[in-house]
Amino acid sequence: MTGNNKFWRASLAGLASVAMLATMGVAASTANADDAAKVGDYDYTVTLHANSPAGVSAASVSAQASVTSDGKAQSGDAVTLDGYTLDVADGNAADSKLEGLYDSAAGWNVFNPNGNDLAWKFTGWYTSPDAGAEKFDFNSATVTKDIDLYAHWAEPDQAITLDFTDPSGVFDNSKTVYSGASKAAFASFTGSGYQLTVAKTDKKIASWELPADKAGDQKVVTTWKNDSESLTLNELTKDFTGKLQGVYDKAITLAPVVPTSANAVTVRYYENTSNPREIADAVDVPYGATVPTSPVVSGYFNISKWAYVDPITGKLVEVKDGFTASEAFTAGLNLYAAAAAETFKVTFVTEVSGKDVVVSTEYVAKGEAPKGPTAPTRNNDYTFAGWSTTPGVNQTTVALSSLKISKDTTLYAQWNTNKANVKFDYNYAGKYDGQSYAAGQTFTAPTPTRAGYEFLGWYYAAGSNGSAYANGNPFGYELDHADGNYYYFVKAYLPGKHSVTKEVGWVSQRNSDKDTTATSNAKWLKKYNKYITDYYADKTAIEVPANAKLQITSGGELQYLNVKTTTNADGTHTESTWVTIPNTLYAAWGKINAADLDNSEQQVPSQDEDGNFPAESADFTADSYAAYAAAMKEYNALKAQYGKTPTDEQVSELSAKLDAAKALLQETTSTPVYRLYNPYTGDHLYTTDTKEYSDLQKIGWKGESEQFKVLSADKYGLSTAVYRVYNPYTDEHLLTTDTAEVANLVKAGWLEDFDGQPAFYAPQGGNVDVTRLFNPYATVGTHLYSTDQKEIDMNVKLGWVKDNPAVIFSTR
Template sequence: MTGNKNVWRAPLAGLASVAMLATMGVAAGTANAASASSGDATITFKTDGGVMFSKASADAENKESDTFTVKADKDGSLADEFAAAEAVLPTLKSGAYTGWYEAAGKSEAVLSSTKDDTSRTVYLHYSDNAADIYNVTINTNKLVSGGESSFQVLASDGISTSQVPSQDVQDGKVVKNWKNGNNDFYTNVTDVNSGLEGAANQGTHNIVLTAQAEDAWVVTFSGKNAIKNADSKWDYALYDSENNELAAKGAEYKVDVKKGAAFEGTVVAITGDEGSPKQASKFYTKQANKLEDLAGSEFDPSSITKNVTVYPGDAVQQYEVTFNYNDQRDDKSVVSKVAAGETVAEPAGVAYNYGKNAEGETLTYATNSHGQKVHYEFAGWYTDASLKDDSKYDFSSKVEKAITLYAKWSVTEIGIDFDPNYGVAKTETKWFADGDVFQAPEFSRDGFVIDTWTPAGYETWVNAVLTIKGDELQGRRGNAKNDTLKASVFQAQWVVDPNAKPEDLKATLENLEKKVTIEKDGKYIKGEDQDDFTAESFDQYVTDYQKYLKDKGNPSTNNDYAKLIDKLETLQAKLVQTAPVKVYRLYNQWNGDHLYTTSSTEYKALAAIGWTTEGVQFNVTDDASFGTAVYRLYNPFNGEHLLTADKDEAKTLVKGGWQSDASGDSLTAYFYAPQGATTGVTRLFNPYVTVGTHLYTTDADEIAKNVKLGWIQEDVLFNVVK
């Protein structure tokens, strides 16, 4: 629940009968009602990196940051928090900051009047080009309130629903439509988004919208019981869908409704005491001394043809339905309150929450008793905590008592790490599902071959057909019985290629020595005087390289060269690359696709034809010497783009008809993830659409928000600089 702790959230949408409000609201989406936060709330402000805050928090030192955090003062609005963030933003030379939004791209505006009782992240929208900005003035003629009366918007954002005044002032009139300065009429304020330029006063970027009135019928919701002689303790308090009180117990709430139109709002009537609240299941257009005398007077909200007063009645008991997610989320249980005899809505988009690590980073897998990585998928809700098969819950059944439902999860795949154990080569996780054949990924290294993998026993697992039992990986090797794989990491052990000659290994070593330029004009370069690596890691490498040369000696055998190659690869693996290449993100509002580009030209060109710009997401490198190759592919059949650091995945997609977005060879990298970067890019998958199915983000809040909406959180694909 939110707001008043004694009130059940029961929204009613569209033309659903108010008389059936209590019961229909349950099925419509109350499954995620939860208590408002009573602890500290932190407001996080983010920019796209194009402008920066002068500090990361009010108490921090002056150091530029794309993130600013402030502890909410919980005074009922975000006004003070907004002011604190805006005070540490630079003044734009042109253009304007247009406000704070729910996401970096096109999304709802977050107003300063928004409650500050829970933690949230908001994103700055702005432009330094005045041509991108419209000035909006809304004159309500005192017909409605709320929203904003004067504000600026980006052309790519348009007017948000949250900015539109929409709260009826209960004066017997309603808004018929909205007129702009050109005498054009719009049914809804947001209709102007289809053409902001045309909606603006001619020759300007000023949009002025004035509400036009028409007479209305008044629906009066009474808090008095429909039974006249009922004790006053059975009067009702009235609430909206967000559990905000509309009228105290026994009082009235009035709504203006367009003549002949339907009442489309939400009014929830609650009676009884705190320990046993009951909800009206019907509203009546009259009062009577006996229930049977109310027959035929049920309120029909589908067409209001006169002024009418309606009275709540037929209160029914509410029961709590607790959903225990059985995963690693902070609040494992979510409570819905359901009217007796009604059904509870099954939560949508249920996905396993793997929690966070000690550093607060979002995890993308669980770990079993062997230390192996595990992925889960949802397998249903059960009434028994032991998840017995016969206790699976039937959501068509009516709720007649308080119940707890437990989420069941099944393991879909188990990940084993394979460490190539040399230089800059990265450990790869290979995921195995039922029926897969056990095999290590392929690694190559000039002058060397893999002799074996440790721990011992790897060879006995090669080509074993695998099955998942519980959260363990088992395999049948030949005719042997199933055995359990207990190793979580296999490490490659290399030996010199028996076919290699000393001169081959010598050439490999010489190429390694030339891979990093450390001298200029006979002097060692200082870290601050080069741009390829961080100054600290470069200076350390120069120091280590000098010692390497001192200890090098005069190699002559394969073994001599192998030791030196191994040593130098280890030193170079400590270098931290810089990330001079910006990666921009755009959103295609027509098909839901996100595009990531390193080209400012492409970014501007797509913005010009209607794509929504979402700014710089992260930074990478175009230096292939140490970075991890990342491929951008395009599906010509549906227009979707995809990023992957998995060359095998890229090969498979190309075979299936996808095209590489890099020039030249179909598997040319689009950019490189810098060696030593520490910010992970997580890929999310939307199983409910066929285009725009993937999203890539470094933002934990964006991950959490989309997972709640049903997106599936996949793995961290590569690391970048934020």
């Protein structure tokens, strides 16, 4: 009966039952009890819209894979760029500015409407698709959240090119915002001139687009002249309608109206009167404007008071608040540091893409508290929580007023959120899928595709003690097979019964394409038949079950619902528990070649030399076999078309067709499974052995006849093995197709019947479901297997419950 002993064994009185693994139902989450989720990696995007004009062939925009948010090349009406990548496109450290928006490293291209008609002019990126919208200030605007930018276009007869000439040398074009911006085709420089193209419909240019003033000449340009007409600064930057009537390909010259005499004061900043070293950039301040007293001072010291030499008395006079420039300083205004304090740099940063991005800098006198910038922003899922002195996220915040700055200090933005990020790393070519999910939201992992490869599942890394690594990749250089730097597994095969080669799993290395057995030191993705032993260095690759339900806890952690059969003192049953795992999962890939196809072909009925299949086979239903034969003819034709050396993509295509053909087969069954009932323990036992069935009835078991039919052997490698295990302390028997369940029960003291070999096999294509029921009120005989819906319904009414999964296999 069990362990090959063909006699009934009474319960071992006085022995405690085996310690069981858990109780029934869904276990409580171990989530953090905080109201807000723990904050994980944060990213933001910049979406560029082509914003094609109406009535013409569409404009478009494209972006390189190196700059997009999904790591794939994009093109069309819009592209979505990774915010952090765009931030650093200018080659400088991340500073929450998109100064590199118009640099070549930004990686985008925009294509004119109407079939790329060059008569249309791209005039830059704006904050709205509407005419007259504000142009995006890429040089100064702080960006740390998703933003949409829109291309604006100038129709051929609506494009105005403003030519800012500079015969007097009053501008500094090296400081003009578009200097060096290779993708700002609407802005150009010729000699001392600066040209800017804008659409009439936008009615204005931005004030920050104007030529930069050259400090030191005591003059500030406020008016430009076009022929006999003059335009003020306000008219240029607010609304030039009616003032500019240019046409396409004819630039409008705007000459600066340079004051004949000074209209500004050149302000210079010095350390002191005895040491006239300039400590800040000079600036021209128009008459009547307030003199700046908080310039960016080099050398980290804070000037709390400035003084100037009175032009009449020659004495130093302290600069008061609201002090304005005037004609009294025609020779310029020199300010001297009158009171200075030791000062330290306070840098305010926020995390983007796992890196610190500067949002503001403040110079604070020793012992003083920083004032802090305007609160930074993130996408709507986040609220700003304050600043922390500790690097990273989920840190304790401090009140800025409580700080006494005594050294250069970095403060880290902290955030609250009701969402958390989950990253599905495809593990090749830098591709990934990043999503943000709300606490409590359930979802499933995507199923990626890759030409020439088979997706083998999502994994995370854990140590030898089972604890998960923080987003560690469990795969890498330890694998022996790679395309470039991207690693993959190969299939291993073993000779099976009936001279059929059986696929046994994915391994890191096999002897050769001809000898497809695993090498002695091969690492298995899943140990054949039973245990997962995926050791790579000190890491173990743990698979998240296919199609497992995922969720985000209130603490922002990622969990999957692990469904398994466990036992305790009350019996054996199914338990569902939420397992906390890292927020980044890694894909495993397998690669097949022509040798794998040959091995796989051996697992199914073979054709003769002419490629014909036998007219029928008793091993399969007639209809399924006919469908299989037709599919195999298509497979063979395609294989012949691809020749002896198919490409990786062709092998992948052939493998998919071969698998699809095999999946059409519906195996027939002929081996009865008999059920017996033990009236002393309540146990049910299932067997295909007629002698066991007869012998047990002789010692008191009740025979309940044939229940269903199965296969006695896995002839073609298509069927599902069904195992039988036995509890020597309670005399209970259990049927399962889950080798992990077998392993767990063996660890708990159960015995494997038939020396661990399958009791029988469930056919592929079965249409009769075998349902497993659990009796929560019994300690022995807790399981029943049935194909009879009336019996199932009756027992459910009596208090039995369907296990999860309820259908453990199907037969025919």
